[in-house]
Amino acid sequence: MGICDGRTVIITGAAGGLGKAYALAFAAEGANVVVNDIGTSLGGEGRDTSAADAVVDEIKSAGGNAIANYDDVTDWDAGKRIVDAAVEAFGDLHVIVNNAGIVRDRMFVSATLDEWDATMHVHLRGHFCIARHAVDYWRSRSKEGHEVDARIINTTSGAGLQGSIAQAAYSTAKGGIASLTLVQAAELGRYGITANALAPAARTRMTKQAFAEKMATEGESFDVMDPANVAPTVVWLGSSLSKDVTGCVFELEGGKIMLEDGWREGPVVDAGAKWDPADVGEAVSRLLQERTPPRKVWGTG
Template structure:
């Protein structure tokens, strides 16, 4: 492979056997990174996959002249997350970035959601982002304390569902919103160690989105037309965020779809009415309506009217 913007970098990508993660791993390798390709090897319903997607991606990278190693640990298992970080350091001698991508969906209207579905989705997405990044942060902090220079990256995956909400995806939306908040805290706390943290909200055709947004995710009829929903369109942004060139960009949430990239603007402090004393509940109605009238309307929830 030719030199790229991630030459010499070592990157862990979770959920990299298929979909977005696969394309992230391939693009990072094209840009010169050595990649730990993590995939737990499960179908959408949670059953074990009959194939070995992580090893397939590793073989594809190797066939193109890159370097990669497969990892099958559960991202939400504390020891498993430590193992994938340890594998990067053991095999390649360093760790420069963690791309948290692994996820699962159990779509259900909120009033019908089960405890088991909620726990699974929150565990895989939210704890599955926390655990690998937490072990990576400990590694980078130890390096700094030992006098070494660190240029680390945490790249998280949130969603438009987490930023705006999505009908029928309460657990997924809540977990993805949590990831956006987690990213802000990571950016604020880890900058002292030379680590940036950013998140992206991708819109692309994957196993998780094809069944839910069938029409939106359809392939173009013309095979030569630009396929805006190809997950590979998102991966250049991941590669850039993992590169040295992204130093100084931290605490941001990016939206990416097709050839479009934007920076999402999160919660901001709004207009204030100060009563100068404790409010009488009967007086709050007029004040709240005035504040709402002064502010911008909220973005619509996906799937809402």
């Protein structure tokens, strides 16, 4: 018996890297898995369905249940088709893992509008479309009197939480996903839906390119950057055991689970009256001295 026996999960971008690790781990814990992937390059170009098929074959060979889906998560109608495919194949839907993404690394002074729009499109619109259709399904079930025990698991990033050099678009999109998660958690709990987000650190196509030295841990006694290390927490979040956990962002790396503390009010100076512009600088200097130092932007040393 696994902790996800009988639950159905859709995982986007599930043909490789973290998505594949999630798919295999969910299946090992008894879940029915929809392996969604259109098989693009790291930058979002091209199409190849064979990788998704290979993950499905691996799950089935191990005795699990899975289907492949090749719909584009950024397409509104396709988002509904993905949800419908899960329900048609397995009778219900319980979990969405929004994992698909692209990266177009570029220093801000050289960034192009097309690169910016493509990154926002895949990450933000991609997170929206499929989750929105899943919520329609779960809300309808709830109104019909069925007990809903559903999960939205989004993917943010350390880049979205603290910024990353040469990743202005990616950082912006990932920061937006963290905020989206907070709103989903606040709004959807009444229907039996939780929403949480991950900021995973693991060896993937993206990270091998951007952080090659940090990702090179294969030869160590514990391969800290193996994507499989992230999967257990994701599977737990997708299980019924996590029903009381919502609105959280978890950073995951190796054997480490870290709960993000989020934006909160820091030190304050109140003049009790309208400020004179000339006096603001001194007040800000005091605030900067009293604050907890923020984490450095990735790539700044």
